[in-house]
Amino acid sequence: AHRRRRPAAWLIAACVTSVLRITRRHTKGSTTMRIGIDVGGTNTDAVLIGYDDRVLAAAKSPTTPDITAGITAAVRTLDPPVESVTAVMIGTTHFLNALVEGARLTPVAAVRLGLPATAALPPMADWPARQRAAVAGHGYLCHGGREFDGRPLSPLDPEELKRTAADIAARGLTSVAVSSVFSPVAETDERLAAGILRAELGEGVHLSLSHDLGRVGLLARENATIINASLRDLATVIVESFGKALAEMSLTAPFFLSQNDGTLMDADFARTCPVATFASGPTNSMRGAALLSGLGDCAVVDVGGTTADIGILTGGFPREAAGESQAAGIRVNFRTPDVLSLGIGGGSLVSEGGGTGPRSVGHRLTRDALVFGGTRLTATDLAVAAGLADIGDRARVAHLDPEFTGRALERVAGRLAEGVDRMRTSAAPLAVVAVGGGSVLVPEPLPGFADVRRPAHFDVANAVGAAIAQVGGEVDRVFRVPDGRRDAVLAGARDEALGRALDAGALPGSVRVVDVEEVPLAYLPGGATRIRVKAVGDLDLERVPGCSGPSWCDAGAVRDA
Incomplete structure (x- = not known):
């Protein structure tokens, strides 16, 4: 009997140990929380998200000039359990x-590798005058570059690059943008040129390489690289401010910035690639709208304090712009959502004739609007007067003529409906999800769109989108596709994109391909085809705290994110 009890006791102990392991795992998951923050021009929004993507707390705070105070105030309102x-x-x-303002930009030396071709249009030839002046507009044309299949366009000339470096040093420039013809296909020339420039200019120089930032298309990719180089110093200040704000709240968890396509980058990468955040605002709002509404395919109308951004969700992700887009009037071709922006927001000024926008009081809404004791008539005042919102003091807008208020709001609704109609691609019924603090201006129904939804926590959808951002990997280059090998080439591109997402810190088992684009280039020989594959996955938080995996420690892996 004694011998029989010993195996039974061992078995019970083993079962108890297994149960405890499972319990600890689930307990840990249940207390895992994330904070999403969106720093807008008017408000800084923050949310506390549970492990199951439930919104546990939400807060809004006016955005402050020093960044830190606004973030600290919003997070303090959340009162998060910092240890979780x-x-x-x-x-x-x-x-x-x-x-956009043409302010706080660093002067840039733009080095293009493409002679004897590409000389007709020098760098920054199509830039607006303000932005061109802000970055000083120093362009250099050098030999180098590749054909679409990786063959050299012309040999790289080290002595030419050394002379270029000498002139850059003489001008006192410390930020350099290097672009090369077809560098997304073959990045070798940019890397070699960067090595020569760094050796001549010293370790203090900031180098931005175009193959890290843009897609195929020289001028738009070069523009993105120059913009990125001009923002490097500001990026250091901004990222350090974010870190300081979180430290003041005793938050020791790692922080990430959301990118244009709804994926994440860590703080170190944000310092080197600030241009990747340009469209993160509307992207976060649309991703948040997808989670809050439960709809993966719909139109999203995000109304903030100054503008209304309209986009289309496909499979839970924003539809991306087909080709080039514009940033402050400059053509770029990095990843951006396809968004239509209208000058309509909660802070939009209302004219005597009932026209709304595009001028706005912005972050001064709580000071200038009538309902807050101000003297300027805004769209928010109209919404309060019509009973669409209950903020401020309604008695301060009781004098507004109901007919005038109704007519002005109808104009707003008409412009928003027209914007959604411009973004749709078919006549099929389309649900509209209204988010953002100013979305009280979106009526239910919207003219021409019967299904309008305003989900819970609609006013902080942008912060929700930031909190649920995932890790991405993308392949975008020209492939040779021989006859009968199309499936194999596509499979290879898919595997590469999945691998890049994993290298960038995605949780194994969560990665999936969300977009495949295949464009045959009929004017090039050899079955040349541009293939773009995007894969996303959940952030592997187990790999973040100690930087235990190569993805967050190795610069090359982070760059591929």
Whole structure:
């Protein structure tokens, strides 16, 4: 009997140990939380998200000039259990705003590898005058570059690059943008040129390489690289401010910035690639709208304090712009969502004739709007007067003529409906999800769109989108596709994209391909085809705290994110 009890006791102990392991795992998961923050031009929004993507708390705070105070105020309102927060995700418009304003930009030396071709249009030839002046506009044309299949266009000339470096040093420039013809296909020339320039200019120089930032298309990719180089110093200041704000709240969890396509980058990568955040605001709003509404395919109308951004969700991700887009009037070709922006927001000024926008009081809404004791009539005042919103003091807008208010709001609804109609690609019924603090201006129904939804926490959808951002990997280059080998080439591109997502820190088993684009280039020989594959997966939080995997430690792997 004694011998029989010993195996039974061992078996019970083993079962108890297994149960405890499972319990600990589930307990840990249930207390895992993330904070999503969106720093907008008017408000800084923050949410606390549970392990099951439930919104546990939400907060809004006016955006402050020093960044830190606004973030600290919003997070303090959340009152998160700091020991349970495993990651903080931040979306920001600071870098785009700096470019639009033509302020806080660093002078740049733009080095293009493409002679004897490409000399007809020098770098920054099509830039607006303000932005061109802000980055000083120093362009250099050098030999190098590749054909679409990787063959050299012309030999790289080290002595030419050394002379270029000498002139850059004489001008006192410390930020250099290097672009090369077809570098997304063959990046060798850019890397060799960067090595020569760094050796001549010293370790203090900032180098931005175009193959890290843009897609096929020289001028738009070069523009993106120059913009990125001009923002490097500001990026250091902004990222350090984010870190300081979180440290003041005793938050030791790693923080990430959301990118244009709804995926994440870590703080180190954000310092080197600030241009990747330009469209993170509307992207976060659309991703948040998808989660909050439960709809993966719909139109999203995000109304903030100054603008209304309209986009289309496909499979839970924003539809991306087909080709080139514009940033502050400059053509670029990095990943951006296809968004239509209208000058309509909660802070939009209303004219005597009932026209709304595009001028706005922006972050001064709580000071200038009538309902807050101000003297300026805004769209928010109209919404309060019509009973669509209950903020401020309704008695301060009681004098507004109901007919005038109704007519002005109808104009707003008509412009929003027209915007959604411009973005749709078919006549099929399309649900509309309204988010953002100013979305009270979106009526239910919207003219021409019967299914309008305003989900819970609609006013902080942008912060929700930041909190649920995933890790991505993408392949975008020209492949040779021999007859009968199309499936094999596509499979190879898919595997490469999946591998890049895993290398960038995605959780194994969660990665999936969300977009495949195949464009045959009929004017090139050899079955040349541009193939773009995008894969995403959940952030592997187990690999983040100690940087135990290569993805967050190796610069090359992070770059592929």
